[in-house]
Amino acid sequence: MFTVMVTPECASVAKVGGLGDVVQGLAQELAIRGNNVEVILPKYDCMRYDRIWDLTKTYTDLWVPFYDQWIHCDVYFGFVDNIKCFFIEPHSEHNFFNRGKYYGDVDDVARFAFFSRAALEFMLKSGKQPDVIHCHDWQTALIPVLLYEVYHHLGMGNTRACFTLHNMGHQGITGKEVLMQSGLDVTKLMTAEKMLDPHHHDAVNLMKGGIIFSNFVTTVSPTYAFEIQHTEQGQGLQGVLQANSSKLGGVLNGINYDIWNPEVDPLIPHHYNKDALPNKVKNKQALRQRLMLRDDFKPLIAVVSRLDKQKGMDLILHAIYYALSQQAQFVLLGAAAEDSINAKFWEVKHELNDNPDCHLEIGYDEELAHLIYAGADMILIPSIYEPCGLTQMIGLKYGTVPIVRHTGGLADTVFDANYSDKPYEERNGYVFTDVHPLALESAMNRAIGLWYKYPRYFRQLRANGMRQDHSWNHSGQDYVNIYEHIRS
Numbered sequence: 001m002f003t004v005m006v007t008p009e010c011a012s013v014a015k016v017g018g019l020g021d022v023v024q025g026l027a028q029e030l031a032i033r034g035n036n037v038e039v040i041l042p043k044y045d046c047m048r049y050d051r052i053w054d055l056t057k058t059y060t061d062l063w064v065p066f067y068d069q070w071i072h073c074d075v076y077f078g079f080v081d082n083i084k085c086f087f088i089e090p091h092s093e094h095n096f097f098n099r100g101k102y103y104g105d106v107d108d109v110a111r112f113a114f115f116s117r118a119a120l121e122f123m124l125k126s127g128k129q130p131d132v133i134h135c136h137d138w139q140t141a142l143i144p145v146l147l148y149e150v151y152h153h154l155g156m157g158n159t160r161a162c163f164t165l166h167n168m169g170h171q172g173i174t175g176k177e178v179l180m181q182s183g184l185d186v187t188k189l190m191t192a193e194k195m196l197d198p199h200h201h202d203a204v205n206l207m208k209g210g211i212i213f214s215n216f217v218t219t220v221s222p223t224y225a226f227e228i229q230h231t232e233q234g235q236g237l238q239g240v241l242q243a244n245s246s247k248l249g250g251v252l253n254g255i256n257y258d259i260w261n262p263e264v265d266p267l268i269p270h271h272y273n274k275d276a277l278p279n280k281v282k283n284k285q286a287l288r289q290r291l292m293l294r295d296d297f298k299p300l301i302a303v304v305s306r307l308d309k310q311k312g313m314d315l316i317l318h319a320i321y322y323a324l325s326q327q328a329q330f331v332l333l334g335a336a337a338e339d340s341i342n343a344k345f346w347e348v349k350h351e352l353n354d355n356p357d358c359h360l361e362i363g364y365d366e367e368l369a370h371l372i373y374a375g376a377d378m379i380l381i382p383s384i385y386e387p388c389g390l391t392q393m394i395g396l397k398y399g400t401v402p403i404v405r406h407t408g409g410l411a412d413t414v415f416d417a418n419y420s421d422k423p424y425e426e427r428n429g430y431v432f433t434d435v436h437p438l439a440l441e442s443a444m445n446r447a448i449g450l451w452y453k454y455p456r457y458f459r460q461l462r463a464n465g466m467r468q469d470h471s472w473n474h475s476g477q478d479y480v481n482i483y484e485h486i487r488s
């Protein structure tokens with residue numbers, strides 16, 4: 001099976017959040033299973049070039065039609081964590097991927113529409129005939145549309161499209177110019193059955209187009225697959241998803257245990273597993289030293305997250321003060337794209353600057369994230385919605401007990417120590433439901449209480465989580481089955 005992933009992110013070279021981890025983990029798993037997998041990315045100026053092995057210019061004559069221009073591109077090839085990756089570099093006055101950041105410019109829609117068209121043009125011109133193109137989120141949602149409307153007629157008629165919805169909160173709702181720019185037929189596509197947004201007059205919805213034109217649509221957990229069809233989590237596309245439910249499935253993301261594994265993680269000072277937990281305590285000491293926290297008999301609660309409304313900003317802010325009031329330490333690592341959220345966290349950081357039990361690190365730091373997972377006792381994820389969530393699964397592997405809100409993939413992976421109907425050996429964390437400070441406090445209180453009063457049970461809870469398997473093993477097979485299904 002030949003699969004090409006077209007994606008805006010792939011760890012460890014270009015990652016903003018979980019999407020990057022998922023593409024990397026799934027691509028590696030598919031390759032291990034004997035499939036031919038390639039990844040196509042934009043050649044961003046801000047990528048981790050130190051993570052690419054043997055980067056070479058491989059194709060110099062790619063001309064991509066975009067509105068009334070032909071834009072010349074070079075294509076580079078290199079290996080990222082053994083994955084075959086192509087990077088598209090356009091040369092035009094738009095300077096699409098030289099912005100010092102991945103997202104967040106006014107022309108994001110045009111940037112990724114161009115990338116989608118360029119990726120298909122590259123496959124066509126270089127003679128690639130993938131069985132499946134697997135694309136991810138609104139940024140590449142035009143791929144299935146372009147494939148069926150344009151490239152099937154140019155010689156890619158056997159290629160099928162799989163589209164994964166990582167987050168319904170971002171759909172690419174925009175003006176119809178994007179269709180003209182991409183060389184698509186506006187009149188044909190601006191209809192309720194195709195790409196017209198259900199709620200914004202005269203707007204195109206790229207994600208809706210991706211759903212309708214794909215052979216199969218996946219989302220990243222079974223609970224989120226239900227929520228997006230039947231609750232407001234569908235963010236306006238519930239009807240479209242219900243109408244396409246026969247080709248929609250929830251496949252729980254895995255995590256990559258070559259990278260997220262305390263037994264081998266090169267980014268933590270002391271390796272450990274569930275039978276050698278004292279070394280976890282040494283990582284806690286190392287974390288405290290690095291962040292200048294006091295070494296005291298206290299549990300350490302962490303947040304590693306994009307700082308975005310979706311992640312429960314008010315609850316996180318509340319948790320900082322509540323943890324400190326309950327004799328716990330608190331560490332936060334987070335980056336905000338929104339200025340007001342960034343400013344709020346800087347304000348709290350300044351306020352708590354001299355507190356020896358609290359550290360807020362505002363920014364993105366892959367290395368520090370690993371040390372936090374290894375050193376913390378609990379990881380807090382109070383998300384308003386969470387399509388899958390990786391940080392709770394990483395926490396489980398590192399013996400860091402998750403405290404989560406019951407939503408999306410968090411509901412599929414974290415089972416409450418006191419209230420779950422699972423047998424005790426399968427319970428692995430603390431869960432609350434209401435988006436309310438008191439619900440959060442109750443879960444935190446139970447976790448902190450167990451740590452202080454019943455350390456033996458707390459150790460057992462850690463071990464329960466560490467035993468669980470959230471590797472790509474199962475989900476990798478699910479994706480192979482989906483690809484086989486749509487190919488036939």
Ligand code: ADP
Binds near residue numbers: 018019366391
């Ligand atoms: P999302 O995709 O919504 O951001 P996930 O839980 O699916 O959330 O994935 C988050 C990924 O990004 C994890 O690998 C986490 O460790 C990482 N991450 C999030 N914020 C940061 C940060 N500030 N620094 C380093 N890594 C981060």
